[in-house]
Amino acid sequence: MSALAVAAAALQVVGVLAGAPLVVGGMRQVRARLEGRAGGGIGQPWRDLRKQLRKQQITPSGTTVVFALAPAVVAGSTLLIAAIVPLIALGSPLDSAADLFGVVGLLFLGTVALTLAGIDTGTAFGGMGSSREITIAALVEPTILLAVFALSVPGGSANLAAIVAATANHPEQLVSPGSLLAFVALAIVIIAETGRLPVDNPSTHLELTMIHEAMILEYAGPKLALVEWASGMRLTVLLGLVANLFMPWGIAGSDPSFLAVLIGLVAITVKVVVLAGLLAAGEVFIAKLRLFRVPELLAGSFLLALLAVTASYFLGTPTS
Amino acid sequence: MTVDPPMNGTPVGAHRVARTLAPVRLPAQAASLFEEGFRLGLVAAHDDGDTLRVVYLFLAGAPDRRVELEITLPAADPQLHTLASLSFPASRFEREMHDLYGIVPIDHPLPHRLVRHAHWPAGWYPMRNEAGPPPPFTDTEAYPFLEVTGDGVYEIPVGPVHAGVIEPGHFRLSVVGESILKLKARLWFTHRGIEKLFEGLDATGAIHLAERISGDTSAAHGLAHSLAVEDALGIVMPEPAHRLRALVLELERLYNHAADLGALANDAGFSLANAHAQRIRERLLRINNATTGHRLLRGAISPGNVELLSLPDPLQLADLAADLAEVAQLTLGNTVVRDRFTGTSVLTRDQARDLGCLGYVARASGLATDARLDHPTVELPVSPITNPHGDVLARFTVRLEEYAASTRLLAHLISTADQLSFQVSPAEGAEGATVAEAQPTAVRSGVGIVEGWRGTIVHRIEVDPDGRLMRAKIVDPSWFNWPAIPVSLADTIVPDFPLTNKSFNLSYAGNDL
Numbered sequence: 001m002s003a004l005a006v007a008a009a010a011l012q013v014v015g016v017l018a019g020a021p022l023v024v025g026g027m028r029q030v031r032a033r034l035e036g037r038a039g040g041g042i043g044q045p046w047r048d049l050r051k052q053l054r055k056q057q058i059t060p061s062g063t064t065v066v067f068a069l070a071p072a073v074v075a076g077s078t079l080l081i082a083a084i085v086p087l088i089a090l091g092s093p094l095d096s097a098a099d100l101f102g103v104v105g106l107l108f109l110g111t112v113a114l115t116l117a118g119i120d121t122g123t124a125f126g127g128m129g130s131s132r133e134i135t136i137a138a139l140v141e142p143t144i145l146l147a148v149f150a151l152s153v154p155g156g157s158a159n160l161a162a163i164v165a166a167t168a169n170h171p172e173q174l175v176s177p178g179s180l181l182a183f184v185a186l187a188i189v190i191i192a193e194t195g196r197l198p199v200d201n202p203s204t205h206l207e208l209t210m211i212h213e214a215m216i217l218e219y220a221g222p223k224l225a226l227v228e229w230a231s232g233m234r235l236t237v238l239l240g241l242v243a244n245l246f247m248p249w250g251i252a253g254s255d256p257s258f259l260a261v262l263i264g265l266v267a268i269t270v271k272v273v274v275l276a277g278l279l280a281a282g283e284v285f286i287a288k289l290r291l292f293r294v295p296e297l298l299a300g301s302f303l304l305a306l307l308a309v310t311a312s313y314f315l316g317t318p319t320s
Numbered sequence: 321m322t323v324d325p326p327m328n329g330t331p332v333g334a335h336r337v338a339r340t341l342a343p344v345r346l347p348a349q350a351a352s353l354f355e356e357g358f359r360l361g362l363v364a365a366h367d368d369g370d371t372l373r374v375v376y377l378f379l380a381g382a383p384d385r386r387v388e389l390e391i392t393l394p395a396a397d398p399q400l401h402t403l404a405s406l407s408f409p410a411s412r413f414e415r416e417m418h419d420l421y422g423i424v425p426i427d428h429p430l431p432h433r434l435v436r437h438a439h440w441p442a443g444w445y446p447m448r449n450e451a452g453p454p455p456p457f458t459d460t461e462a463y464p465f466l467e468v469t470g471d472g473v474y475e476i477p478v479g480p481v482h483a484g485v486i487e488p489g490h491f492r493l494s495v496v497g498e499s500i501l502k503l504k505a506r507l508w509f510t511h512r513g514i515e516k517l518f519e520g521l522d523a524t525g526a527i528h529l530a531e532r533i534s535g536d537t538s539a540a541h542g543l544a545h546s547l548a549v550e551d552a553l554g555i556v557m558p559e560p561a562h563r564l565r566a567l568v569l570e571l572e573r574l575y576n577h578a579a580d581l582g583a584l585a586n587d588a589g590f591s592l593a594n595a596h597a598q599r600i601r602e603r604l605l606r607i608n609n610a611t612t613g614h615r616l617l618r619g620a621i622s623p624g625n626v627e628l629l630s631l632p633d634p635l636q637l638a639d640l641a642a643d644l645a646e647v648a649q650l651t652l653g654n655t656v657v658r659d660r661f662t663g664t665s666v667l668t669r670d671q672a673r674d675l676g677c678l679g680y681v682a683r684a685s686g687l688a689t690d691a692r693l694d695h696p697t698v699e700l701p702v703s704p705i706t707n708p709h710g711d712v713l714a715r716f717t718v719r720l721e722e723y724a725a726s727t728r729l730l731a732h733l734i735s736t737a738d739q740l741s742f743q744v745s746p747a748e749g750a751e752g753a754t755v756a757e758a759q760p761t762a763v764r765s766g767v768g769i770v771e772g773w774r775g776t777i778v779h780r781i782e783v784d785p786d787g788r789l790m791r792a793k794i795v796d797p798s799w800f801n802w803p804a805i806p807v808s809l810a811d812t813i814v815p816d817f818p819l820t821n822k823s824f825n826l827s828y829a830g831n832d833l
Contacts, residue, residue, distance in 0.1 A: 035595040124476040128814070198656055201589040205484035206818040208476070208493075209587075217483075287656040288589025291498060291815045 008089035008252060008261045015265065016082040016240075020232035021045035023239070023272060027280035028203075034284045045232065052225035060218045063120050070117035071219070071226035074110040078233045081106050087240045088264035090161040091254030098160045100148040103241075104141055107193065110234065111137045114227070118215030125207055129214025132291065136192055136199065136211065139298035143189045143305045147182040150308035151245055154178075160241075161254070168248040178312030181304045183246055188301035190242060194235040196279065198289045199297070209288070236272060239279075243271035323352040326380075326387055333551040333766055335695075336386035338375075343391045343400050346376070350403050350410070353378045353387060359676060360403075361386070361769070361778045363413035364793035365421040367449045372398045372421060376410075377767065377780060381694020386767060398423040404430075409676040409800055420447040435508050435832075438463035447516060468494035468502050476814065480509045487828035491817075498813040503806040511832040518792035523549050523783045524746075526792070527622040530779070533794055534830035539572040539617040540772030541794070541830075544779040547697065548792075549623035552766030552783045553746045557624070561742035562698035564626045567733040568617050570726045571632070573773040575604040577723045578644055580825050584716055585651040587819045588660040593651045600644050607632050627741040634731040641727040648720045652713075661713035665820035667808040668710055675804050678797040679775020681824055684718040685710035691771035701732060710808070712823040746787075761785045774798060774827065796830030 025042040032039025059068065081103055084094040092098055111133065118130035152158045154173050155166030166173075173179055192199040195212035204210060207217065216227050244251055250267025252260035289297060329337035341349060350360075361379040365372055376389040393400060402425040404411035414425040415434035422445040425431065436446075439457035446454070468475075473496050480488035488509035494502040514533060518526055530545030531538040543565055550557065582597020605615040611632050612620035620627060651657050667677070672685035682689045688704040705721045707714035768779040775797025782790045805824055812820060 031591075035592050036599065037595050124474065127474075128476065197589055203591070204589070205482075206587060207483045208478060208817050209815040284592050285654075286589075287585070287654055287660065289656055290660055291813060293659070 002091075002255050004256050004258060004261060005089055005091040005254065006093050008256060008264065009083055009092045009094070011261065011265060012085075012087045012089075012092075013079055013082050015088070015269075016079070016233050016236050017229075019269070019272070020229065020236040021049055023236045023276050024232040026273065027276050027283075030277050030280035031284055034281060045228075049225045049229060052220075052228070053222050055221035057222055058220045060121055062122055063218070066113075067117045067120040067218070068223075070113040070120075071223045071230065073113035075226050075230040075233070077106045077110040077113075078230050078237060082233065082237050084160075085237060085241050086161045086164050086244055086251060087237075087268045089252035089254070089256050089261060090165055091256070092161070095159070095161055095254075100145070100152065100158050100160055100163075103160065104145050104148075107144070107234070108137065108141050110230065111141075111193075114212075114215050121218040123218060125210070125214045125217050128208075129211055129217070132211045133215055136294060136298065139295060139302060140189045140193050143185055143298065143302045144193070146302065146305035146309055147185040147189070148245070150178050150182040150305065150312045153309070153312035160245075164244050164248045164251060167245065168251065174246060176311070177315055178308045178310075179246070181308035181311060183242075185301045185305035185308060186242055186245075188297065188304075190238045191279070192294070192298055192301075194231065194238060196235075197283045198286045199294050201288045204288075209291075235276075239272045239275045240268055243268065243275055247271060323348055326353060326356045326358070327385060329387065332388065333386075335384040336388065336551075336767055338388040338390055338765075340390045340392070343393060346389060346391055347401050347403060347406065349389055350376065350378075351406055353389075354406055356380065358385070358387065360407050360409050360413070361767075361776075362780055362793055362795040363410065363417065364780050364791065365417045365423055365447070366782065366791050367395070367421065367447065368392075369449070370395055372423060374400065374417065374423065375765075375780070377778070379695065379769070379778070381689075381691075384695045386695075386769075388765075393423065399426055400424075401426050402428045404428055407676070408674060408803070412799075412803070419445075421445050422448065433463050435511060437506075437508065446513060465492050465504055465506075466502070470496070472496045473501065489828050493814060493817065495814055498815065500809050500812050500814060500817065503809050503817070505802060505805060507802065507828060508832045510829050512829075514833045515792055515794060518781075518789050521789050523553060523781070523787050523789050524623045526789055530794075531618045533833070534796060534798075534827040535616065536576055537572065537772045537774065537777070537796070537827065537830060539568045539621060540770050540777050541779075541796075542618070542621045543569060544768040544770040544772075544777045544794075545781070545792070546621055546623045546625075547768030547770065548766040548779040548781045549768075549783070550766065551768060552764040552781055553623070553787070554764075555624045555744050555746055557626070557697075557744055558742060559698050560737070560739060561626045561744075563700075563733055564628055564737060564740070564742070565621055566692075566698065566700060567631075567730060567737065568612060568620050568626075568628070569770065569772070570730045570733070571604070571608055571611065572617055573726045574637075574640075574723060574730075575601050575608065576773045577719045577726070578604060578640075580822070581644065581648055581651070581716065581720060581723070583825075584661075584712070584819070584822050585657060587822045588657045590651060590654060590657050593647050596647045597644065600640050600647070603636075603640060607636065624744045624746065625742070627743075629740070631734050631737055631740070632730065634734050637727050637730055641724055644723060645720070648716075652716075658713070660816070660819060661716055662711060664712040664816050665805075665808040665812050665823065666710045667804050669708070671807050672710070672804065675807065676800045677775075677804050678800050679772075680715060680718045680722065681775070681797075681801045681804060683707065684714035689776065691769050691776040694776075695769040700729065702729065712819055715823040763790065772797065774825075774830075775801065794830075794833060796827055796833075798826035798828075798831040801826050802831055 025045040029039045084098040115130035118126035155163045200211040252264035329339035332338045358378040358380040361377040364375045372393045378387045417423045419435040476493040478491040480490045490506040492504045531542040533541040579601045582594040585593035609615045667685045669686040683706045686708040690704040692702045765782045770777045778795045780793045
């Protein structure tokens with residue numbers, strides 16, 4: 001394994017850390033402009049983080065280590081995902097762990113940490129938010145698993161780098177029914193997982209309608225900054241993963257040159273920016289679903305994922 | 321027991337008669353008025369020293385009829401028979417009087433505190449003349465919430481401090497899963513004692529206070545107060561002056577309806593509509609500023625006076641109406657938003673009538689109530705816009721149609737307007753007005769009724785012979801409509817509560833006073 005492959009993996013982590021608030025800020029700015037508002041600027045989430053990080057740490061009385069550790073668990077698990085998924089280069093030093101089951105497990109670890117923290121506060125809102133979040137997570141995680149599984153059928157491996165490499169080598173597979181169904185299913189669950197419209201409204205002030213925000217209502221200061229940063233990073237990583245699963249072009253190989261890493265960085269940046277922009281633009285035109293309609297949407301995406309797996313098996317052409 | 325015909329009594333003001341009763345005769349008299357189609361407009365208690373006097377104002381429209389029943393109680397042991405079995409609003413007025421005046425309603429079904437929270441000491445009644453400054457707060461009095469018990473039932477306390485910048489109110493939701501079993505709204509966090517502040521002010525110099533009863537209803541409360549003062553002092557405004565005032569009132573309706581139509585979409589996560597509604601509202605506020613010199617329309621209307629700086633451009637108003645109609649069309653064209661609105665928090669016609677609902681809340685449940693027709697100061701081409709469904713969608717569409725109707729009414733008012741300022745002093749206005757001349761040294765009373773954008777506002781004032789306000793009783797439509805929210809929430813889920821609350825959009829300040 002070359003030093004450059006390690007450097008590329010490190011660059012992924014640093015890029016996600018630095019870029020996530022910009023992705024969030026960019027999406028807000030796109031929405032603002034499309035709605036005819038001036039917007040706070042792309043750098044606003046970074047300014048918010050700086051403000052929060054300078055604040056005094058306040059812990060609600062009666063909370064335990066669960067509440068204190070959850071932000072670190074969410075941020076840590078997300079950074080780990082950022083290190084192992086193929087964003088810039090394929091040959092991550094953690095390649096052997098870059099397994100789709102591992103990634104879904106890490107995602108769920110972060111979700112569970114936050115839901116437990118929400119319950120730990122003992123407030124009605126924390127419990128309410130956790131209850132809603134876990135309802136959604138229970139539908140989202142199997143769908144992600146199934147969708148990526150459908151994609152892994154042609155490559156013959158659940159290793160993410162192998163799937164990406166297989167797609168890069170055989171781009172015609174992208175227009176197969178299995179792949180298209182998997183893309184739609186993944187897009188829906190990523191919207192749900194990251195708390196975007198129409199499942200959750202990240203910009204609402206109505207505490208009774210919140211899902212993600214209700215769980216973290218008791219966080220303040222540096223811990224709140226960490227939670228918000230982590231949710232931005234989850235969004236960024238998931239967008240990057242979807243981008244590379246379906247548009248793997250530009251990604252550096254397992255033994256990259258310096259130039260290839262640079263191209264990989266530029267490519268993933270462009271892909272994430274485009275996807276985030278499209279997602280934000282789409283959000284302008286949709287509203288938030290009634291809570292009891294959300295499971296219908298997610299069940300639909302699960303069905304699509306299931307069809308994707310079936311289609312991959314029966315219609316897919318084995319390539320190896 | 322004999323019951324008087326409805327309009328028996330001494331004429332005391334415009335369309336208004338008063339009868340003094342023995343307290344024991346009150347329930348029968350009230351029952352006969354309710355049968356005649358009257359509604360209870362307000363109940364006002366007065367401290368006359370050795371006695372307390374309670375005035376029940378009953379109102380009926382088409383033709384405009386106003387009947388006052390007056391009873392006198394000893395100040396040492398004031399008790400009266402409850403009207404709770406006849407009228408739900410009466411039961412709440414009685415609880416208010418109990419808290420503020422210490423008048424005990426006999427056999428009241430729910431004799432709990434209403435206005436005063438638990439920390440207000442028992443036996444101190446702030447509206448009594450000898451009340452003095454507020455005593456220190458205590459924890460002696462209990463003011464518990466009804467606890468709903470059962471498997472899986474939990475409580476969600478919300479407020480009075482909320483995540484957004486809104487008025488203070490505490491909501492206690494008893495919930496199983498996501499379904500609301502019971503909602504209790506506890507208000508009066510913003511009780512400022514505003515009725516007490518009116519006491520002793522010059523009758524023609526208290527408009528600044530009336531305009532601050534509820535900030536978004538400045539013009540309508542200002543007008544209701546002015547009408548009440550004019551009724552008491554015998555000031556008769558010419559018809560064109562009433563038309564100018566109606567114009568100001570419609571401008572207030574426009575900017576509030578525009579803002580709320582956007583806010584409703586925003587609460588369903590459709591912020592695009594809100595951004596545009598806010599833009600339209602801002603343009604309306606600038607029109608307000610150009611018309612009256614104040615963005616919230618303050619200062620244009622006062623007792624015996626109406627003064628505009630300019631007339632709005634009807635073409636500009638029509639443009640904004642078309643603009644808002646397009647925003648609303650986008651909102652309702654969005655299937656998700658329509659799904660959120662449809663069938664959410666239904667208030668049936670019977671419920672709305674029993675609770676005494678007013679304004680667009682009542683009209684969206686199929687009750688045609690509109691003070692511009694029931695208690696007109698001037699003939700206007702108005703027809704009430706109703707909707708039979710009573711859900712969030714009905715309240716949205718009623719207000720949307722009212723916006724268009726208001727724009728048409730404004731165009732009519734602007735086209736017929738001529739002079740921009742009218743002033744009538746008490747002396748010249750009183751000529752020909754018999755009421756004030758007949759009793760120049762007595763206490764005079766006045767009632768003002770206005771259809772504000774939320775619904776019918778009623779003010780009743782009493783003026784002493786020196787022209788000072790002795791008492792001002794204010795009833796905002798929010799007072800009547802607040803109890804409708806918990807009723808409408810049956811079978812609604814928790815995340816739809818904010819949408820429901822916004823669809824009613826009641827005033828906290830106007831209710832808490």
